[in-house]
Amino acid sequence: MKRIGVLTSGGDSPGMNAAIRAVVRKAIYHDLEVYGIKNGYQGLMDGNIERMTLGSVGDIIHRGGTILFSARSEEFKTDEGQFRAIEQLKKHDIDGLVVIGGDGSFQGAKKLTEKGFPCIGVPGTIDNDIAGTDYTIGFDTSLNTIIDAVDKVRDTATSHERTYIIEVMGRDAGDLALWAGLAVGAESILIPEEKEEFSSIVQRLKNGHDRGKKHSIILLAEGVGSGFEFGKRIEEIAQLETRVTVLGHIQRGGSPTGQDRVLASRLGARAVELLIEDQGGRMVGIQKNVLVDYTFDEVFNVEHTIDKGMYKLSKELSI
Numbered sequence: 001m002k003r004i005g006v007l008t009s010g011g012d013s014p015g016m017n018a019a020i021r022a023v024v025r026k027a028i029y030h031d032l033e034v035y036g037i038k039n040g041y042q043g044l045m046d047g048n049i050e051r052m053t054l055g056s057v058g059d060i061i062h063r064g065g066t067i068l069f070s071a072r073s074e075e076f077k078t079d080e081g082q083f084r085a086i087e088q089l090k091k092h093d094i095d096g097l098v099v100i101g102g103d104g105s106f107q108g109a110k111k112l113t114e115k116g117f118p119c120i121g122v123p124g125t126i127d128n129d130i131a132g133t134d135y136t137i138g139f140d141t142s143l144n145t146i147i148d149a150v151d152k153v154r155d156t157a158t159s160h161e162r163t164y165i166i167e168v169m170g171r172d173a174g175d176l177a178l179w180a181g182l183a184v185g186a187e188s189i190l191i192p193e194e195k196e197e198f199s200s201i202v203q204r205l206k207n208g209h210d211r212g213k214k215h216s217i218i219l220l221a222e223g224v225g226s227g228f229e230f231g232k233r234i235e236e237i238a239q240l241e242t243r244v245t246v247l248g249h250i251q252r253g254g255s256p257t258g259q260d261r262v263l264a265s266r267l268g269a270r271a272v273e274l275l276i277e278d279q280g281g282r283m284v285g286i287q288k289n290v291l292v293d294y295t296f297d298e299v300f301n302v303e304h305t306i307d308k309g310m311y312k313l314s315k316e317l318s319i
């Protein structure tokens with residue numbers, strides 16, 4: 001292994017820059033050349049590839065977003081697109097690739113590996129929805145952004161004695177809603193992995209109201225449905241004044257937390273080690289604070305699950 005490439009793909013997440021920095025610096029430390037690929041797989045097919053140096057990753061560890069930009073490419077899902085990508089990699093004499101992104105990005109990395117080009121996946125997504133790792137890069141920062149936003153909403157919720165539905169991201173996963181809900185003491189947490197009867201949600205809100213609670217906060221994962229629809233039903237059936245806040249893409253921005261910077265640095269560096277060891281087709285992760293790695297198939301064949309104990313606790317604490 002003499003030359004490696006690195007790209008970010010799919011939805012960006014805070015800490016991706018710290019991961020790029022770790023890949024570049026660790027590779028140079030081991031006397032490898034590193035090439036940055038801009039705009040994800042689209043940029044790879046288009047040959048948007050540049051040599052990176054120690055200096056090109058200076059002053060980025062604290063920045064949100066990704067200096068390599070990101071994209072979602074339909075064309076890359078085809079065999080033709082993947083062969084075009086490999087052609088570009090060969091043209092630049094690149095022998096291995098680090099892909100920082102979510103499960104969609106890893107599907108692409110798996111395809112390249114199967115076509116003979118070794119790739120390593122580094123899990124970067126705010127959704128925390130990838131099996132084989134306890135945390136993904138960006139989850140902790142996004143969680144803290146949500147907590148900060150809900151704390152602010154709570155002030156006005158109390159002043160006006162309202163119920164607030166806060167819709168958060170996560171695609172089909174409920175981790176962001178669950179962790180944030182537990183952290184802000186939400187009355188209800190609605191996630192795709194656990195179903196709750198609408199009547200029991202309403203009953204809990206009414207009990208709180210009758211006990212003199214000044215406000216109620218409900219965390220709703222986007223995978224459950226629209227916050228606005230849900231808010232309308234709550235207002236109609238529970239007869240409580242309700243407002244809805246959809247946090248949207250602010251959840252994807254901002255300076256990464258210490259947790260995310262450290263995670264990104266460890267995972268990025270480990271990805272380079274695996275390429276040096278000639279182990280393509282794997283994802284790096286962290287479990288119980290120990291670095292691990294699995295084949296892409298091992299990752300895809302296990303369903304990501306939420307921590308059921310945490311969900312149960314959230315119910316116990318919001319009686």
Ligand code: F6P
Nearest residue numbers: 011102125126127169170171252
């Ligand atoms: O996967 C990250 C994520 O932010 C999801 O939580 C969300 O559903 C999706 O990406 C939004 O995608 P886009 O930025 O393309 O609207």
